[in-house]
Amino acid sequence: xxxxxxxxxxxxxxxxxxxxxxxxxxxxxxxxxxxxxxxxxxxxxxxxxxxxxxxxxxxxxxxxxxxxxxxxxxxxxxxxxxxxxxxxxxxxxxxxxxxxxxxxxxxxxxxxxxxxxxxxxxxxxxxxxxxxxxxxxxxxxxxxxxxxxxxxxxxxxxxxxxxxxxxxxxxxxxxxxxxxxxxxxxxxxxxxxxxxxxxxxxxxxxxxxxxxxxxxxxxxxxxxxxxxxxxxxxxxxxxxxxxxxxxxxxxxxxxxxxx
Numbered sequence: 001x002x003x004x005x006x007x008x009x010x011x012x013x014x015x016x017x018x019x020x021x022x023x024x025x026x027x028x029x030x031x032x033x034x035x036x037x038x039x040x041x042x043x044x045x046x047x048x049x050x051x052x053x054x055x056x057x058x059x060x061x062x063x064x065x066x067x068x069x070x071x072x073x074x075x076x077x078x079x080x081x082x083x084x085x086x087x088x089x090x091x092x093x094x095x096x097x098x099x100x101x102x103x104x105x106x107x108x109x110x111x112x113x114x115x116x117x118x119x120x121x122x123x124x125x126x127x128x129x130x131x132x133x134x135x136x137x138x139x140x141x142x143x144x145x146x147x148x149x150x151x152x153x154x155x156x157x158x159x160x161x162x163x164x165x166x167x168x169x170x171x172x173x174x175x176x177x178x179x180x181x182x183x184x185x186x187x188x189x190x191x192x193x194x195x196x197x198x199x200x201x202x203x204x205x206x207x208x209x210x211x212x213x214x215x216x217x218x219x220x221x222x223x224x225x226x227x228x229x230x231x232x233x234x235x236x237x238x239x240x241x242x243x244x245x246x247x248x249x250x251x252x253x254x255x256x257x258x259x
């Protein structure tokens with residue numbers, strides 16, 4: 001029973017975290033980390049048990065290690081190397097560690113990392129798939145382009161456009177064109193690409209996170225200012241997606257065939 005509602009529950013948690021941060025004017029990164037931890041515990045209680053014959057056993061250390069991808073190991077090695085270089089520079093007197101640590105925008109890092117962890121947990125629990133599948137259930141020959149545009153925008157709100165959205169939706173587009181003969185493949189790809197890039201300024205995505213980190217690194221900011229930027233970027237991203245979906249619905253992305 002709990003397993004069936006995990007996707008809906010994860011999306012509800014995200015909405016609650018954003019609402020709390022908006023009302024209380026506090027860094028939502030802390031709440032995001034706590035919410036992700038609770039969702040992970042719930043997911044482990046429901047999912048992270050492996051069948052062994054007729055019995056059930058908890059995951060062993062070897063099972064956990066198997067879950068690490070090669071890119072994660074490369075990232076860990078890279079971070080370890082950077083920390084090592086920083087330690088060497090400090091020992092050689094090349095930098096003042098107190099000033100260096102103080103200049104790091106900790107509030108922004110906590111917000112970006114916390115929200116990123118929560119969004120990744122929502123994706124693992126099926127929340128993003130739930131949204132995509134719900135939109136796809138309404139798809140027809142005439143609504144395929146705007147629905148795929150909306151799907152690409154929603155996915156781009158919480159993930160990288162080039163690394164996640166395009167590799168995921170481009171193959172699906174070919175299948176949609178085979179299923180609905182009246183759907184133009186070029187129009188579909190144009191709508192997906194334009195909408196996903198328009199949504200990339202979301203602070204939950206890579207582009208928006210870079211904007212926030214660059215802003216906080218360039219000047220001293222308060223938690224309230226960063227929260228305001230977070231919601232401003234997200235609302236702009238939502239507006240961009242809505243505009244692109246309307247454009248897809250009226251056939252703007254199909255005008256390329258005229259030239």
